[in-house]
Amino acid sequence: MQGIRAYAAAVVGVGMMLTTGAAIAETPKYGGHFTYVVPAKGPPSFDAHRETTYAVIHPVRPYYSTLLRVNPQNPADPADFVCDLCVGDVPKGTNDGKTFTFKLHEGVKFHDGTPLTSADVKATFDRIIFPPKGVSSARKSFYKMVESVDTPDASTVVFQLKYASTSFIPALAAPYNFVYSKAKLDVDQRWYEKNILGSGPFVFKEYQPGAFMTGEKNPDYYLKGLPYLDKITAIFANKESIQVQALRGNRASAQFRGFPPKTRDDLVRALGDKATVQETDWNCVLLATPNHTRKPFDDVRVRRALTLAVDRWGGSQYLSKIAIVKTVGGIVYPNHSLAATKEELQQMDGYGADLEASRAKARALLEEAGMDLSKTYIFNNRGVDQPYKIVGVWLIDQWRQIGLKFEQKVQPTGPFYATLRESGDFDVSIDFNCQSIVNPPIDTSKYLSSDVNPANYSRVVDRKLDGLYEDMLLEADPAKQRVKMRAYEKYVLHDQVTQMITLWWRRTTVHRSHFKGWKVSPSHYLGQALDTVWLDPDADK
C-alpha cells in the first residue's frame, strides 16, 4: 500500500514537472557537497574541443566558462541562449547578420589567478575553427560561416562571418566550447588534453582515472552569488544497476543522462517523494539506414516499401513504455521551429494515418521491384539494449508484416562501426544521430551524401540531396529556411528514402528531491555548469 502511495505521489510529481515545466520556485540554499554519477568509463581526454562524448562534459564542464550557453532557467526551449562570459543579451548580428560583437565580463580570472581577456576567447575559437596542424577540433565544420575572430580591445570579441547564418549562435553556445587560456595554448596546444584550467564556477581539485573527479566552489566566480554548492564530485559508474543503487542508497544525488521507463518506475517506487522525475524529448534519433550499394536496397521502391511498413504512431505508443524512444518526427528535432508539424509529416511515406493502406502500397512496391521474399536479409545492430536492440526487434517485426525477412546481426560497438564504416556488410542497419545544442541546419548534415559526410553510412551519393541541404543551410531567413528544410526532408525521407527515421528518443532523468535548481534539457550535454543548482537537506526529512 505504501509503495502504491509513493508511486502515485511521484507520478503526480512527474505530471507537475511535465505540465508546468518547473518545480515551485524556492529560495536556493548555499553549501553542501553534490555527488553525481556519470554513466561512463571516464573522459578520454579533458579537451572538449577535441572530444564528442558527454563523458567529458558531465565531469569537466563545471570548471569552465563558455561564451554563450543555453538558458539554465529555460533549457527546454531549444532557441533560448544567454550570455555566459559575455554581458547583456545575446548580440544580434549587424552588417546584414555578418558581424557579431560580444562584450566580456570585466575582471574574470582563470583559476590560477591570471586574467581572462578577449585574447583568450580568440585563442579558443581560433583553435576550434582554424585548428593548427596536429590539433583535433571535432566540430570545425560547424563554423564554416566564420571568416575571422577579432579582438578590438581586451573585453571585446568580434566574429566576422562570410555569410549570415541561423546556425551561428547555436553553434557558439555548444557546451564543448570551453574557454582556454591563451598563455597555456601558446606553450602547448595539447596542454588541455591532460590538464584542467578554466574560469568556471568550480575549481578542479582531483581526478582519479576511471573513478571520480572533484572540485570546489570558485570564490572569484564572475556571476555574483553563484555557485551555491561548496563541492562537487562526479563518480564514474558505467553500469545502470550501480547508478540506481547509488541514488537509492543516497551515495549520489543525480544521474544526468537519463533512465529507461522501467528504471524510472523502479526508482520512483523505491524512493517515493524523495525522487524527482523530469522528462523531455531528446535531441537524439534512431535511424534505419539502407545500404545503397547492395541490391535490392539500391532500388528506391524497396526503400519506400521499408519505410511504408513501419507503424511509427503505434510504435510510439507501445515502445515508449519499455524503451527510451517516443516522439514521431522527421529529420529535425520535434520541438524546433524548423521541425515538421504532424500534418506535414503525414504527407510523407511511413507517416500516414492509414497503416493498412501504407502496407498494401509497400507490398505492391516490393512486387513491382521483383523483391525476392524468400531471402533473409541482414539487419546490422549495435549490442546495446536501450534503445537499439529493442527498436531493432520492433523494426524486424514491422518489415515481417509486408513479407520481408531480416536476421538481426548484433555486434559490440567497435565491430558494429567497423561494419558500418569499412566492410559495409549489411543490408539495413541501425544508426543514430545524437547532438548537443539543437541546431537543425547543422544536425541534419548527417543525411548528406556519404562522400560529403562519411557519417552517413548508407553509401548514398546524390548531388541533388547535397544541393537541397546547401540551399537550406545558406538561407538566413527563418521562414524561408523552414520551407527549404521541408524540401530537403521530403527528399531524404519520402522521395529517395536515403535513410529512415524511426522514433526520437525520450530523455527521462531521475534525481533525489534534495537536488534543486536543475531543469531537464533536450540534450544530456546541456545544463552541466552546475552553478545554479543547490542542495536542500530538508527535502530528505
Added chain:
Amino acid sequence: MSPGSILLEKPMHKYLVKRMLMMVPTLVGAAILVFTLMHMIPGDICALRYAGTGGSFDAGLIEICRDELGLNRPLYVQFFTWLGGFFVGDFGESMWTGRAISEEIGVRAVLSLQVAIMATIVSVIIAIPLGTISAIRQNTWIDYVVRCFSIAGIAMPSFWLGILIMLGLLWTTQHWFGQAWIPPIQYVSPFEDPIGNLTQLIWPALATGYRYSAVATRMTRSALLEVLREDYIRTARAKGVIEKLVVNRHALKNSMLPVVTVIGIEFAFLMGGLVVTEQVFNLNGLGKLFVDSVTNHDYALTQALVMLVAFIFVMMNIVIDLIYAWLDPRIRYS
C-alpha cells in the same frame, strides 16, 4: 627454516635464475598472441572515439587520430616499437586517454591488490579450518554441512553473490533503518580513511573470498584425507601422539602443497580477473580496466595489461614453488 632463507641456498639461486629466464619466452609468446588477436578484432579506436557518440564530427578527424596513434604504420613496426618499449620499461601511453599506461594501471593495481589480499585472507580463514574439520570428521554431519557450504560456494558466481549482497544491504537497511544504504562507490585509500576503505572493500572481499574459500576448502579436505592415511601418520598415532599434534604437526603441513597451489593461482586470477564483480561494486580495478581497454580498442593498454597478468601468473608460480620448497624438504634438496 623461514621461506625467505630458502632464497639464500645455492641450488635455489640456480633454480630462480632458470625460472626467470624461462619467463622471457613466455612473455614474448603472450605478447605476440595478444598483439595478433587484438588486431584481428574488427573496429578502430578512432572510429569508436568519434563516431560512437552519434554526434557530428569533422570528417578528417579519424585520419588525424590514426596518424597520431601510429595506426597507419605497418603492423610489424607497431609491434616492435611496442615490444622494444616494453623491454626497457616504457609501457607507452593509453591510446584512449593519452595518459601513461603505468599511471592508468598503477591507480587500479592498488585497489585490485587490496581486494585480492583481503579475499585471500577471508578465504584462508574460512578454508583451512573448515577443510581440516571436514577431513578429521569425515562422513559426519559436520562434514556434510561443510561440503554443502563449499559446493554452494563453487556453484555460485562471486558476481552473483555480490549482487545479492548489494540488494540485501539495500533491502535490510531500508526496512530496519528507514533509509537504504549501500557501500561507498568511490574508492578511498586505506591510509586516508581506513574505515571508509574497509566499508567499501569488505563486501567484494567477502563475495570473492567465499568462492575462493570453497575451492580451497575442498582441496584442504581431500589433501588432508590423503595424508591422514599415510604410514607415518599411522606410526605417529601408534606411538601415542595426541590427535591434535598428529593433525597440526604431521598431517596439515604436508597436505598444504595443493592448497598453496590453489591459493596462489586464485590470487593471481583475482589481480586481473574480477571483471564482473568489480562492475557490481563499481570498483575501479584492473578487471574493469581490462574490459574497458578491449571495448575501446586500446591496443597499447590491453597489451600492457595482458603482459602484466602473464607476469603476475609467472611470478606467482615461482612464489608457489618457493613455498613448496619450504614446506617439503625433499623438493628443496632435490
